Amino acid sequence: MADTSQEKQNNHKKHICIGILAHVDAGKTTLSESMLYTSGSIRKLGRVDHQDAFLDTFDLERARGITIFSKQAVFSWKDMDITLLDTPGHVDFSAEMERTLQVLDYAILVISGADGVQGHTATLWRLLKQYQIPTFLFINKMDQEGTDRKAILKELKKQLSDGCVDFEQASSLECAEDEWLENLAVCDEEMLEEYLENGTVEPESVIRAISGRKIFPCYFGSALRLDGVQEFMEGLRQYTVSRKYPDEFGAKVYKIARDDQGNRLTYLKVTGGCLHVKDMLPGMEEKVNQIRIYSGSRFEMVQEVNAGGVCAVTGLSTTYPGQGIGAEKATDMFVLEPVLTYQIQLPPGCDVHNMLQNLRQLEEEEPQLHIVWEEQLGEIHAQLMGEVQIEILKNIIFQRFGVAVEFGAGNIVYKETIEEPVEGVGHFEPLRHYAEVHLLLEPGERETGLQFFTDCSEDVLDRNWQRLIMTHLEEKEHKGVLTGSAITDMKITLTAGKSHLKHTEGGDFRQATYRAVRQGLKKAKSILLEPWYEFRMEMPSVNIGRAMADIQKMHGQFEHPETDGEMSVLKGSAPVSEMRGYQSEFLSYTGGHGRMFCSLKGYEPCHNQEEIIESVGYDSEKDLENPTGSVFCAHGAGFVVKWNQVEEYMHVESTWKSGEVQSEEDYIPPRNESSSRIELTEKELDAIYRKTPDPVRRKISAAPITVHAKEKGTPDPKWTECQNEKTRQEEYLLVDGYNIIFAWEELKELAEIHIESARDKLMDILCNYQGYKKCTVILVFDAYKVEGNPGEVLKYHNIYVVYTKEAETADQYIEKTVRQMGRKYQVTVATSDALEQVIILGQGAQRLSAAGLKEEVELMLKEIRSEFLGKIPEDRNYLFDYLSHDLAKEMEHVRLGGKVKK
Structure with a gap:
């Protein structure tokens, strides 16, 4: 630069x-x-x-x-x-x-x-x-x-x-x-x-x-x-000191406005690099036409603004307050928001649709207005902070658009959330369209808003579809099913989905995503939330009893009053719906000597939920803009399935059951899968080895753990047969990786040169062994000294490779696994650790020494070799197949350019 x-x-x-x-x-x-x-x-x-x-x-x-x-x-x-x-x-x-x-x-x-x-x-x-x-x-x-x-x-x-x-x-x-x-x-x-x-x-x-x-x-x-x-x-x-900014371009938008000529102005601060006139901003298809440095009502036009500078630019039509451009991150959620919603009443003869477009323009400048067109009522609604803002907004609308509007009585802005986790399923399959989405809806902490995550394998659903689903989750204010209020304080995670190679289009996933959210809400136990004020009342001490009694009637709460001479202070909180209009009453009974200050505390469970739900009279099944059911296809035509029957028709198996992220009982990892990347939680990984009817509950790790697996849907026939045969006992081989490496001479020599090569060679040997023996092989390596390591499981071809988590040795992992499954399944542990062998025997598993495993591997190779030789066509001869081991080794040395040993 x-x-x-x-x-x-x-x-x-x-x-x-x-x-x-x-x-x-x-x-x-x-x-x-x-x-x-x-x-x-x-x-x-x-x-x-x-x-x-x-x-x-x-x-x-x-x-x-x-x-x-x-x-x-x-x-x-x-x-x-x-x-x-x-x-x-x-x-x-x-x-x-x-x-x-x-x-x-x-x-x-x-x-x-x-x-x-x-x-x-x-x-x-x-x-x-x-x-x-x-x-x-x-x-x-x-x-x-x-x-x-x-x-x-x-x-x-x-x-x-x-x-x-x-x-x-x-x-x-x-x-x-x-x-x-x-x-x-x-x-x-x-x-x-x-x-x-x-x-x-x-x-x-x-x-x-x-x-x-x-x-x-x-x-x-x-x-x-x-x-x-x-x-x-x-x-x-x-x-004060100047901030240091990076060289990479970044900017934060904090305001949208319009000048006297109606030009749209984007106010921003450059937080990295330099902004020039005619720059094409990262992630946008628009250029900066002008850069203005305002001071009061006057401005100076400049050609560039360096990091740390604040300016207004023209030429951008899609920016919004809180937006991060370039390297700068966006602000997800603001703290202060309106708690009252008003109907905007238009004068007779006013074109509703034109007025709605004009109000959308104001919403760009004041996003908290939340202009909403209520289709069923034929009304425009806006969210506002109070009476003064109403008067100002009426003036602005008249000055800009020449329309004298009025505002109806204000109503409380309620919100909704859920109490317990639930899975939502959305399917959209009219003729020549296809999409299915599975979402896990979980309650979040208060005042966290909506948070969106993905925990879906790219083998199950391509990354581009997953990103599209995330976009559809974020682009809309999703309605709850109690009163049609916006949902909040929830974590929504994409867990599974399905597309069609020919028929899926972007709009299909929008429909499936919206329906998945609504179907999950219908199944969940929803809670209605209402805004609460935090108050501070200063009044003569003789009035403190009246104030405390009033707050109790309002279903509020307060701290012990503070008394200083003839004046007392009462602090606490109460529902906004109960405190509206209380200011004038407070001033009246304190004789004008009292002062009351209120600020928004946040949202809490509604104190009269049933009463509010009944008064609103919202019917989620009649809300055609926000359907709860799904669309499936049969005999060339689409048909609608109600929300409570979607699970009977869905095409992707549920990834979640009540009380658990995944059903682990009778879960068996699929075999014969090629290597590609998916992500699972620690709880799902435990299902690889945990088979007991009453599994030990474990805390789910926040960080995903990587597993390699192929696309699901084509199980090995032998594996399916094994699942159906309940009397047949599964065979598992657990291998203490480093114990075997340092017990086998050729691997030990290789490890002294390069430990990773020794690990890779052992993994290849066990892949061949598993392919021949058809048992489930779990190879365990110590990673307990890696600080902060959450543990990792890799699917390497046809075996599982486990790297233990911090402070957990391979011995501990193997002992835990044997303890959980040794009585029910045929488990063999390959290790030369004498103490570990004793523990293994006590848990009902079989032991196999390092030397014993080596003998089995060599025997397997001989059997494979003899079977292969038996299938060689009679018209072809291979010299190496008929040589002794030592002579074959010498010939290979010569073939690769070495000299004949004398």
């Missing part, structure tokens, strides 16, 4: 991308304005209440005095370039704020000195922790009466973190007081050791501790009066 002039400049000038966050009315936009003014970027200090703030670029923002959309400003302070992202403070627009967090190097959390840590402030703090963003705090409005610096700092330590430190003395560490240095050092162990040894702390150590979120510098002042702003900016210059 060429070293441009911009890159050379960046080499000696620090650049950081910093976001500014706050509870509404804490003075966030005012601080942004003051920083821009102090740096000289703007000549006039605007004010929110005067409707002339530099970053309030929309009329609605100026009129309401709040930030609705995130904005970008670019300025310099001494030797540091800053990209400042101003985010919304109102809780109704917190989703816009969260999307901005993805691209920040540092954050500024603004707190009102008069109000302290408010409800939304705590939510912001949790988000900053989740995204692991180093944070500076600016405590604003310290010019107001009643603000106490020490009391506020104490509250910050209690409510947020002990790492909150007053940085008034941080401008010169050499002159700082010992007490302050000690308070600083105790926040980080390495820094404390440094302080105890040297009596001071180096600036680099402070920078490292801030980056590691061990220290949160606190600055106090008044942004409106420019008090403390310069000191704060100097602190940013001293105690």
Whole structure:
């Protein structure tokens, strides 16, 4: 990559991308304005209440005095370039704020000195922790009466973190007081050791501790009066550091918007390499037409942006917030989401379909709207955070599209999950189409959303079909079967599937996948989830009893109240459905002296599930957009099979039975399979040797273990015959690999040169042996010294090769196997370990020494040789077939170019 002039400049000038966050009315936009003014970027200090703030670029923002959309400003302070992202403070627009967090190097959390840590402030703090963003705090409005610096700092330590430190003395560490240095050092162990040894702390150590979120510098002042702003900016210059980015191109999209001309803008941060105009972005078929660097409402067009830069680009039509481009990973799921859904009521004569397209355009910019067309009701629904967002959205729709819409009463957004694992099967086979999908649906942890995995052999279903199924799982919001709400907190794993060489098309797997999810949900025990608020109530102590009684009626829960003089604080959580509208009631009975802060806690099991299900009246069988049954074909025509009968018609055997990932009783590994790769869990691998009616339950390893096997469906006739003959006893030969290698002289000599060659030769010998004896051969090698090794089983031609897991020797593995199957099957163990032989005999198995195995192998070779010679045609003679062993060896030596031995 060429070293441009911009890159050379960046080499000696620090650049950081910093976001500014706050509870509404804490003075966030005012601080942004003051920083821009102090740096000289703007000549006039605007004010929110005067409707002339530099970053309030929309009329609605100026009129309401709040930030609705995130904005970008670019300025310099001494030797540091800053990209400042101003985010919304109102809780109704917190989703816009969260999307901005993805691209920040540092954050500024603004707190009102008069109000302290408010409800939304705590939510912001949790988000900053989740995204692991180093944070500076600016405590604003310290010019107001009643603000106490020490009391506020104490509250910050209690409510947020002990790492909150007053940085008034941080401008010169050499002159700082010992007490302050000690308070600083105790926040980080390495820094404390440094302080105890040297009596001071180096600036680099402070920078490292801030980056590691061990220290949160606190600055106090008044942004409106420019008090403390310069000191704060100097602190940013001293105690921040530029990030290092890779050379490989990457970018993270955090916002979609449109300019005044309607051009679609993709706001992104370059996280690796360099972005140029006319670049074709990785994984996309579109070029970047323009690169704009915005500052307020103005922008500068540039030809390139280096890593760390934030910009808006035109020319991209398929991008979305959270998308990762190139080497950058996408953000799977955001924390904050709406909990209320509203019907959008259109005026008479409005074209519904055109309006739906317009609303989809808004959904690109605000993905959390979740615009849904309810076909059965003929209604458009949207999910919103609250009343303020409704008013703003009505204004935006009227300004952009000239349509005056109204919103119906809000309903709670419910979700669904399952209690126990279940297999879902989907089949789609109308004439000249074919696809079958098997999915394992398992309950996940709360707030994890949907997670998708594949545990299907490529021998069973080709990789391209598996990827397509994963795409279909991710592309849609799957509905539950209780109320038709979206499903969440589940792990969905592809376990099996089937395609047709001629008739399968991509759309077939879409149908089969959707139906598999729904069929599994119909079989599962589903749970309805509802959103819960986390609340903090501050009220006169005389009202605490009333508040506690109200929360109990709401089916909520609370901690022991905290009392401080005449005021008390009650913390807890309760269902959103019960707390709606409680704010006004709370203010009424506290006489206006109470304050209540609510933030979304997450989803919990619904407290009145049956009541909600009945009131919604959802019938999953009548939801034609989300069918639960499957389509099969007979006599040249397709027919529909109900969900509870699909298993009777499915073409692929079930990979899961109730209570187990796989039925292991009577499972016998198929024989005579050529080598190709599949993946099995440790539990499935144990089925190779575990045959007892009541197998020992084992913890399933998270990591898949590799096995080699051929495509299933063509079992060896002899093997099938063996399965049908219940009275016939199976024969197993377990071989202690390294014991045999070092007992056989030729393998021992080879192992001294190359141990892998000795292993390979033993494996080939045993393959021949198995082919002749027709028993199941399991060759076991020690791998117990390999740290973190989960264990591995390979299917090598017609035998199984086991590498033991960490801390498990071959002896232990063999003893465990013999103990489990020795009484029921004919098991022989080949080893020369005397102690192991004694244990084997005690478990009912037969023993075979290394020398005995060698004799059997040699005898097998002689028998094979004699059988082969008996089949040689009479008109052909082979010299080597009639020579003695020594003479044949000598002749082979000469044939390969060697000299005749004298």
